[in-house]
Amino acid sequence: MNQAPSNQTPNNQAAHNTGNATRRDETPWYKQFWPWFIIAFPATSVIVSLTILWLAISHPDSSVLDDSEYRALRSELKAQQTTP
Numbered sequence: 001m002n003q004a005p006s007n008q009t010p011n012n013q014a015a016h017n018t019g020n021a022t023r024r025d026e027t028p029w030y031k032q033f034w035p036w037f038i039i040a041f042p043a044t045s046v047i048v049s050l051t052i053l054w055l056a057i058s059h060p061d062s063s064v065l066d067d068s069e070y071r072a073l074r075s076e077l078k079a080q081q082t083t084p
Contacts (some may be wrong), residue, residue: 029035
């Protein structure tokens with residue numbers, strides 16, 4: 001009599017089948033290459049985004065003019081528009 005041991009169910013037997021059927025990999029997901037490869041893309045974009053945000057906050061745009069500079073620039077632009 002060739003009977004399977006009582007602790008193996010049909011699903012358990014399929015997981016350990018070494019025939020042509022697909023064999024499940026028994027290593028944990030964090031020890032495999034592909035999950036880390038897939039996680040690397042969003043992780044890289046988050047790191048780059050945070051770096052760009054830090055650069056934008058730490059180096060403010062210097063082209064913002066105060067009120068007196070704005071008036072002087074506006075008068076220069078008006079003088080250029082009225083001259084043919």
